Amino acid sequence: MNNHINIALIPLLPLASFVILGLFGRKYIKTFSGVIGVGSLLISALLSLQTAYQYFFVDGKLNGVYQKVIAFKYTWLSFSDSVSIDMGALLDPISVMMLVLVTFVSLMVHIFSLGYMKGEERYSTYYAFLGLFTFSMLGLVLSTNIFQIYMFWELVGVSSFLLIGYYFDKPSAVAASKKAFIVTRFADLGFLIGILVLSFQAHTLDFQTLIDTLSKPQTIGSFMGVSILTWGLTLVFMGGAGKSAMFPLHIWLPDAMEGPTPVSALIHAATMVVAGVYLVARLFPVFSVDEAALTIVTYVGLISALFAAVIACTQTDIKRVLAYSTMSQIGYMMFALGVSKYNGEEGLGFMGSMFHLFTHAFFKSLLFLCAGAVIHLVHSNEMKDMGGLRKYMPLTNAAFLIACLAIAGVPPFAGFFSKEEILLAAFHSNKLVYGVALFTSGLTAFYMFRLYFSIFWNKEAHLHGEHHGEGSFAMKLPLVLLAILSVGAGFIPFASFVTADGAALETHIDYAFSAAPVFFGVTGILLAAYLYKTENARPQNIANTFGGLYQSAYKKFYIDEIYLFITKKIVFNCIGRPAAWIDKNIINGTINLFGNTTVKLSESVKTIQSGKVQSYALYFISGALLLAALIIYAL
Amino acid sequence: MSQIPLTHILFLSTALFFIGVYGLLTRRNMITMLMAIELILNSVNINFIAFNKYLYPEKLNGIFFSIFIITIAAAEAAVAIAIIINLYRSHHSVDAEDASELKY
Numbered sequence: 001m002n003n004h005i006n007i008a009l010i011p012l013l014p015l016a017s018f019v020i021l022g023l024f025g026r027k028y029i030k031t032f033s034g035v036i037g038v039g040s041l042l043i044s045a046l047l048s049l050q051t052a053y054q055y056f057f058v059d060g061k062l063n064g065v066y067q068k069v070i071a072f073k074y075t076w077l078s079f080s081d082s083v084s085i086d087m088g089a090l091l092d093p094i095s096v097m098m099l100v101l102v103t104f105v106s107l108m109v110h111i112f113s114l115g116y117m118k119g120e121e122r123y124s125t126y127y128a129f130l131g132l133f134t135f136s137m138l139g140l141v142l143s144t145n146i147f148q149i150y151m152f153w154e155l156v157g158v159s160s161f162l163l164i165g166y167y168f169d170k171p172s173a174v175a176a177s178k179k180a181f182i183v184t185r186f187a188d189l190g191f192l193i194g195i196l197v198l199s200f201q202a203h204t205l206d207f208q209t210l211i212d213t214l215s216k217p218q219t220i221g222s223f224m225g226v227s228i229l230t231w232g233l234t235l236v237f238m239g240g241a242g243k244s245a246m247f248p249l250h251i252w253l254p255d256a257m258e259g260p261t262p263v264s265a266l267i268h269a270a271t272m273v274v275a276g277v278y279l280v281a282r283l284f285p286v287f288s289v290d291e292a293a294l295t296i297v298t299y300v301g302l303i304s305a306l307f308a309a310v311i312a313c314t315q316t317d318i319k320r321v322l323a324y325s326t327m328s329q330i331g332y333m334m335f336a337l338g339v340s341k342y343n344g345e346e347g348l349g350f351m352g353s354m355f356h357l358f359t360h361a362f363f364k365s366l367l368f369l370c371a372g373a374v375i376h377l378v379h380s381n382e383m384k385d386m387g388g389l390r391k392y393m394p395l396t397n398a399a400f401l402i403a404c405l406a407i408a409g410v411p412p413f414a415g416f417f418s419k420e421e422i423l424l425a426a427f428h429s430n431k432l433v434y435g436v437a438l439f440t441s442g443l444t445a446f447y448m449f450r451l452y453f454s455i456f457w458n459k460e461a462h463l464h465g466e467h468h469g470e471g472s473f474a475m476k477l478p479l480v481l482l483a484i485l486s487v488g489a490g491f492i493p494f495a496s497f498v499t500a501d502g503a504a505l506e507t508h509i510d511y512a513f514s515a516a517p518v519f520f521g522v523t524g525i526l527l528a529a530y531l532y533k534t535e536n537a538r539p540q541n542i543a544n545t546f547g548g549l550y551q552s553a554y555k556k557f558y559i560d561e562i563y564l565f566i567t568k569k570i571v572f573n574c575i576g577r578p579a580a581w582i583d584k585n586i587i588n589g590t591i592n593l594f595g596n597t598t599v600k601l602s603e604s605v606k607t608i609q610s611g612k613v614q615s616y617a618l619y620f621i622s623g624a625l626l627l628a629a630l631i632i633y634a635l
Numbered sequence: 636m637s638q639i640p641l642t643h644i645l646f647l648s649t650a651l652f653f654i655g656v657y658g659l660l661t662r663r664n665m666i667t668m669l670m671a672i673e674l675i676l677n678s679v680n681i682n683f684i685a686f687n688k689y690l691y692p693e694k695l696n697g698i699f700f701s702i703f704i705i706t707i708a709a710a711e712a713a714v715a716i717a718i719i720i721n722l723y724r725s726h727h728s729v730d731a732e733d734a735s736e737l738k739y
Contacts, residue, residue, distance in 0.1 A: 611738030613731050614668075618660055 004072045011138035013040040018131035025124025033124035045103040066502035068092040088144035093498040098141040108478035109266040115475035133159035164259040176255035183252040187242020194235030215285040233293035244276025247304040257319040265368030270361035277333045288342040301334025309443040314554040336422040339429040347500035352421030355494045359414035363406040366482035370400040387458035399479040406486040408445035417490035445524030453532035644685040651678035
């Protein structure tokens, strides 16, 4: 490939936008900030489309198998001949797919924000942060080196932190951003150790070499009865699970909804949270030789999918419902990877996972943007403040309905196809996983339509006075484009482009097999319609019947409380307090002792400097006499 | 004629030196202090001349030195009096105790 410059420009343009807006935005070009952000992203998106076309249709294939191409690579830090940290761009089906996805969704969010964030005090700062995020995410996706991915991994964490805490005068937003940062940092500790373990085994940090070395069958040591490879992969997966909000490291994601809604659409629905899935997919050849690590991935994904779906049924804040839904869908992607194998037909799970990642990004960011439009109108996140909005926002209503149908897996919307592949892969490998996944897909349909009916139907709307309807053209355009993709993305013959081993995969829709998921989905929808289409007492009755279960799901199964108990009661008292005591008394005490002694000494000698010339003369003469006496008598 | 022994002269210069030191430390009037300093310098001059005369009569080093000291003393007196005048202008006093602002 000879279009290195183009590929380098894809991440660098958002970076340029970040630098320009960050340095000059607030003072000089405030009103143009949005235009600069959108412009740079538009070029980036076009370049990545061109790159994707070039890769998938012109020169990516060799003997029918998509190759890994290193577009460019610079050695940044060289430790030894084999160990170095490089910065570069690696093109393979998943990274090119992610490239298109990230730039496109980011572009949509940039455009949407033109309307949504209009008139904000820190408008240009917002666009600067978005640019930083997009740059970091693209760098992460293109990484050639496991250390490069780690660096960009932290950068997306930082930009997520900045954007969650965008409304920094709101205490809840500050708390949420801190929580997100600390939880993901904690997970990244595992990631870093995992990187060190893996690269120690493979003697390299380079992805390609690392994967080649570790995916060969080999004898490798073990630690505490578990092979070192499993340890390394599990620790790396811990980082991925933190970023992707997998149980039990998911607690930051619902709180992250404090950020502006377009940010939630970009970072906490479509791109950053799937970084964990991407990481596992990137290292998939290594994961696929290690049964134990894959089992962990499967069950963590499965538990998260079910767990989040149950919670989502009870939440009343619309963005939180969407957050739990995101977590549930990422759980799908994870266990799909977990049940997959590397080669040929058995790599269906991998392909399904990537397919779902692709389609999910569209309909989930669409859901978030619609929620943004709704919140823009009613100025509240709570379901009880909504209802009957279909008359006020027909376009949003239609887009939201399409996205809900897509996520519920109703044919022919995008989610149907991708979920189908995942369920098929699960069916072939593990019946338990299949059963839970099927049930979860029913739940998904139920809570999404609960959300839909509560916002757009249910009771009559009671909007008072002036309202601005659905907002400007900038807010409508992304909804339309994303809605089109939510319908159409499923028809892309994804299996012929993105597979685990690069070779095209034959897939076909098996109608007999589809019957069950579609049945579950439709049941969920009908149930939601029965309960929520008009205002009635049934939901309350059901909640009362389930009493304890409903309460604990509503309280998110007390996971936050457990964390607080562990951190506040145990870590605080057993580690924090002793450490604080040592710091306060021993370390501070020593320093204070030195300081106080010096102060006291100088207090006592300072009277010598009296300002009286004659006393100085007296000291001088006494000194001279003393010296004279010494010289005469002592020497 | 019998010479005055060296010790007598050294005794004189020592007495002069300590009278000067006493004056410097006890007088508060700066002009008197300046005069006390002159006494000290002169006691040194006497020493120089006496040692020159008694130990190295064929040389003139000590004499030159004392002339040098007299010159310096003149210059020093000029500077000191200038300082005293300036002090008088700002403090309306030539008392050393009254100018003690430069302390801790």
